Structure formats: structure tokens, C-alpha cells
Amino acid sequence: MSDSSPSPKLLYCRCAYAQVVPQSVKDGVLAKLCDSGTSFESVADLCEMAAHRDERLKAFANTTPIRIAACFPRVVRGLFRQAESPLPEDGVEILNMRVQSIDEVSEGMLKA
Amino acid sequence: MITHTARPLRVVLYEGTGAIALSAPARAQVLAALLDKGYAVTRATAQGSTGFPHDDRSLLVLGQFQNQQAPDLEDATGKVTIEARDITGLETLDIVSLVEKARGNKPMNQPGTWKPWFPVIDYSRCTNCMQCLSFCLFDVYGVSKDGKIQVQNNDNCKTNCPACSRVCPEVAIMFPKHQAGPINGEVVNEEDLRREKMKVDISSLLGGDIYARLRDRSEAAKSRFSKERSADKALEERKKCLTKMAQDGFIPAEVLASLPSPDEIMRKAEEAQARAQAALSANGTPA
Ligand code: SF4
Numbered sequence A: 001m002s003d004s005s006p007s008p009k010l011l012y013c014r015c016a017y018a019q020v021v022p023q024s025v026k027d028g029v030l031a032k033l034c035d036s037g038t039s040f041e042s043v044a045d046l047c048e049m050a051a052h053r054d055e056r057l058k059a060f061a062n063t064t065p066i067r068i069a070a071c072f073p074r075v076v077r078g079l080f081r082q083a084e085s086p087l088p089e090d091g092v093e094i095l096n097m098r099v100q101s102i103d104e105v106s107e108g109m110l111k112a
Numbered sequence B: 001m002i003t004h005t006a007r008p009l010r011v012v013l014y015e016g017t018g019a020i021a022l023s024a025p026a027r028a029q030v031l032a033a034l035l036d037k038g039y040a041v042t043r044a045t046a047q048g049s050t051g052f053p054h055d056d057r058s059l060l061v062l063g064q065f066q067n068q069q070a071p072d073l074e075d076a077t078g079k080v081t082i083e084a085r086d087i088t089g090l091e092t093l094d095i096v097s098l099v100e101k102a103r104g105n106k107p108m109n110q111p112g113t114w115k116p117w118f119p120v121i122d123y124s125r126c127t128n129c130m131q132c133l134s135f136c137l138f139d140v141y142g143v144s145k146d147g148k149i150q151v152q153n154n155d156n157c158k159t160n161c162p163a164c165s166r167v168c169p170e171v172a173i174m175f176p177k178h179q180a181g182p183i184n185g186e187v188v189n190e191e192d193l194r195r196e197k198m199k200v201d202i203s204s205l206l207g208g209d210i211y212a213r214l215r216d217r218s219e220a221a222k223s224r225f226s227k228e229r230s231a232d233k234a235l236e237e238r239k240k241c242l243t244k245m246a247q248d249g250f251i252p253a254e255v256l257a258s259l260p261s262p263d264e265i266m267r268k269a270e271e272a273q274a275r276a277q278a279a280l281s282a283n284g285t286p287a
């Protein structure tokens, strides 16, 4: 990313409604985000928001560049599309807390 | 039917100019506790990028403010109510109660009472064949104005039942809260494609060779079907089916128990089939 690019917004999904993301990973990633000193957004559960067509999803989708710590990218893109706020192809990075390690996700979220 | 999210407020943990930052562990604890209760939380510092546009009508700003004095805040547009509270010296639980108190009795969707269980379509794989629409007896699927398959009534979906993912020949149906791949959204590989193409035995799910009968759409076939289906036989077949599905661990027993009566199944399956066929012909695809 060039110096003139805006820094990406960060969004963390807690997966609080059914908790398919391992507890240790979501706690670990949250702790690293909190340690970092940077601003970020966090939501209880993107699935719940998509189920109810939450308008905030539109706001997130319209705010690129964005990095999202949640789960499988296919799912995250599908959820946004289902809520009629598709994520653009470019400027979106999705980190997967179901399979990636705490370090991989937090480094992906916080890299310069 | 989509019920809308109740969003009484958004919490902002403010650590920018004029506020003292929380310790890292305290910050993480407060965030986790609020998120686990269902709140959306913004952490705002002088660093990094916040400021997602949002349509929240009410913001609750928490911070360790100078002199333990929460500032008076006002939205210049007058559209958003902003309240600030000082949290100096408060433990996580106290902060959560403070937020709950500020919310009052305004309703909010909260974890623990409901599981967001519904299909999500991967449109990069979907070929719009409408098989999911024909299959689902609970009207979860519909067709958009431009003729595309759509999940329209996600609240009708039966919790923990991913059966329709098995009828999709393209492995395009995901259930985000499912444990196993590729239904959980994992990347689809060749082996998955081969395996998932072995479709659910719909006849056993519905307690009879209903699809063959639907293909043979003559009145005679329909009446034969109705006569054959004594309540006892249907029950027997469902039990057989339940045992099989339970052995597979694929469909929860409650779903099978909640299937409509055989006649109702027949009616719904025909309706869904008709909708799928109408959509396919409108799209110019042979049914
Ligand atoms: S998007 Fe993924 S991580 Fe977020 S709530 Fe849904 S399943 Fe959980």
C-alpha cells in the first residue's frame, strides 16, 4: 500500500451468537487489537446482523479499505451480499479466525 | 419475513485526547463483555481510522475522562443522541451494568436466545438452478425481481438443519454456524464436489418417493399418493428416516419431527416446484 493510501478500517466480529470461532483465537485477536493502540470497530455477530439486514453492514461495505477479522471469506462475502450490501472486490481483506492463528490474524489486521 | 435488528445504542470506548487510556487487559475485558452481551463497540483512539458512517441514533461514550468528568456532547446535526459517562475506577461488571442501565428497557437482540441459522448463497458458485427452492418446504428461498435465487425468509430455516446444502449440485449453499466444511464456508475442493453431489435422499427425508411422483404430475399419481399415505405408514417412514439421519448426524431429530403432514408436504413441494419452474422459464432456462 502506498503512503498516500488511507489506513484500512478494522472490523472485528465476536461470533457471539453461536461461537463457531474458537474462544482462544477470538480472545487472543481482541487482546492484540486492544494492545495495538489503534482504533477499531467491533460487532457481536455479523451473521446476526445479516439475518436482520442490519443497515450498519452497508456502512462497513462502503468504507474501504477495510480489514475484517471473522471467519471464512466466502461466508463473510455471502453475508454482506445477502444483506444487500455486497463487499467490493477490491480493498477488502478478510482474516479467518476459524482456521488462522492469533498471530496470523492480528498481524494481517495490524500490518502497516 | 426479516425481523429487523433492535439497535438501541452503540458504545464508544473513547481513549483519545482528553481521556486516559485503560490498561490493555481491562480494555480487552470490557470489550469482550459488551460484545458477548450483543453490543456493537467502537474503540476510538487518536491512532488509526475510525468513523464508519453509521445510522445509530444513540451513542454512549465511555472513557476515563480528566477530573473524572464526562463531557457534555452534542451532535451538530441534532440527529444523534450522545451521552458520555466516566468509567474511572470501574470494574468490567460495573461498566456492563452502566451500559445496561443506559439502554434501559429498550429491546436489543442478545446472544443466547437465538442462533442465527440460515443458508447463505455463494453466488460465485451458484448457477441459479433453483433446486434449493424446489427442495425447501419452509419457504426459506425465493426469487429476486431479476430472477435470481435468494434467501428471503431466513427466520423460517430450521436450526441446525443444513439439508438444502446437500441438494445444491454446486456446493454453493453455506451455513456459517455449521461445524464442518465445506458447508461452513471452507474453500470447496474436488473431493467435496464429488461427495456433495451425492444428494440427500429426498425420498427418505419426506417419507416416500415424492419426487418421482412430482415428476409424474398426473392427477392419478397424486391421488394414488394420498391414498398410500396412511398416518401410520408416514410415521413409520419418518422414524426410519430419523434413525438414518441421526446415524449420519446430519439433520437434527427435531427437524424431522416438525415436518408438516404428508398432504401438506405434497402441497408445499408442488408449490415450491411451481415457483422454481416459473423462475426458470422466466429466465429462459429449460426446467
Ligand atoms: S461471520 Fe463468521 S465469525 Fe462472524 S458471526 Fe458469522 S460465523 Fe461467526
Ligand code: SF4
Pocket (backbone or CB within 6 Å): B121, B125, B126, B127, B128, B129, B130, B131, B132, B133, B149, B167, B168, B169, B170, B171, B172, B173
Ligand atoms: S441449488 Fe445451489 S446452484 Fe442451484 S440455485 Fe440453489 S444455491 Fe444456486
